[in-house]
Amino acid sequence: MTTDLTGRTTGPVTGVQQNGDAGLADLDLVRQVSDRLAGAMTSVIEGKPDVVRTTITVLFAGGHLLIEDVPGVGKTMLAKALARSIDATVRRIQFTPDLLPSDVTGVSIFNQDQRRFEFRPGAIFANVVVGDEINRASPKTQSALLESMEERQVTVDGTTYELQSPFIVMATQNPIEMEGTYPLPEAQRDRFMARISMGYPSAAAELTMLESHGAHSPLDDLTAVTDAATISRVVEAVSRVHASAAVRQYIVDLATRSRTTTALRLGASPRAALQLLRAARAHAALEGRDHVLPDDVQQLAAPVLAHRIMPSSETQLARRTTTEVVHDLLRQVPVPAQAR
Structure with missing residues (x-):
């Protein structure tokens, strides 16, 4: 094996x-x-x-x-x-x-x-x-x-x-x-x-x-x-559709980062992480793959997470949207190398 x-x-x-x-x-x-x-x-x-x-x-x-x-x-x-x-x-x-x-x-x-x-x-x-x-x-x-x-x-x-x-x-x-x-x-x-x-x-x-x-x-x-x-x-x-341990950890890292960043006063819930995994599986299947890649997670991160999180006062004053914050989180969280 x-x-x-x-x-x-x-x-x-x-x-x-x-x-x-x-x-x-x-x-x-x-x-x-x-x-x-x-x-x-x-x-x-x-x-x-x-x-x-x-x-x-x-x-x-x-x-x-x-x-x-x-x-x-x-x-x-x-x-x-x-x-x-x-x-x-x-x-x-x-x-x-x-x-x-x-x-x-x-x-x-x-x-x-x-x-x-x-x-x-x-x-x-x-x-x-x-x-x-x-x-x-x-x-x-x-x-x-x-x-x-x-x-x-x-x-x-x-x-x-x-x-x-x-x-x-x-x-x-x-x-x-x-x-x-x-x-x-x-x-x-x-x-x-x-x-x-x-x-x-x-x-x-x-x-x-x-x-x-x-x-x-x-x-x-x-x-x-x-x-x-x-x-x-x-x-x-x-x-x-298969999701490796590295991909699942990547999703958890994104959710955890959303809960600790000063740009948000309410981060992603555990339900949000689960929904992101399910959406990534569907995206992978539509691409003809039987396994999830970090690219699938990144494609769906904004639609799945942006409406669940709440911006901090500083973020609102800066007129930044939650979608922009999600894109920042994607740049901050390292992509797992073995899942590429």
Whole structure:
């Protein structure tokens, strides 16, 4: 038995992995599903291949995605494009100030005929949940998502109900400077694996959008290219992508550094480190590799960590963003040589 450069144990002659890591068939499945999803979504979202790729990465990693940007740049369109590309149950929640927690989780209603209470599931009971403008609901309603996003279950009146698999929440929000918004609590932000921004399209992409979207919505022509069962298989395959001890230590070093730097008053949580590892595994699989490299961690560090950390007063006065702080952390923490 030998150990390869990525820290895995292999057979004496063939080099076949002996520890249950992702195999070639798994990687082929990930690539095929990824290509189909990317093709479907880019037919709707013009000129944003990186945004589409990050969205697929979060889906394959089994996480949840927060899309933050100004109105009108396609946040909801991105979420709906992913939802329509998968043959699965989809529910949309329009978050408003008068939305109640029971509208999200469900409620027990008394059945007069049977003389007993019956549970009516809320909008959270779906494979893909599109939460539109999540920060326009009250903090009480926002908190209704905490249990479901972390534990994949909902507890109502003392009874726990399991959620379907796969399960992803794609929430959009406007920047907190916008009128009528409530900042998401730290615990809520920490449930999202990654946060992305759409950004304005290029002039060429915007011109194409005017030509293709002017007459009708491209969502009307979008059909499902995969199903829930296949996505579950992909998520399982991604979880078996190998991460060496050196890569795992690199992630821990990044998280630890974020907790000690004076640029932040709240660093990355242990959940953040775990989510970064899962996202890095998905990124490696999308690249066709069966093992994680530090490059995968670096690619996903900003989307996964920036929304979870809180800047210090000095950082705010210097008008530096948390994304810039994450990039500083990546420059400060040494890259493990044996994992390259």
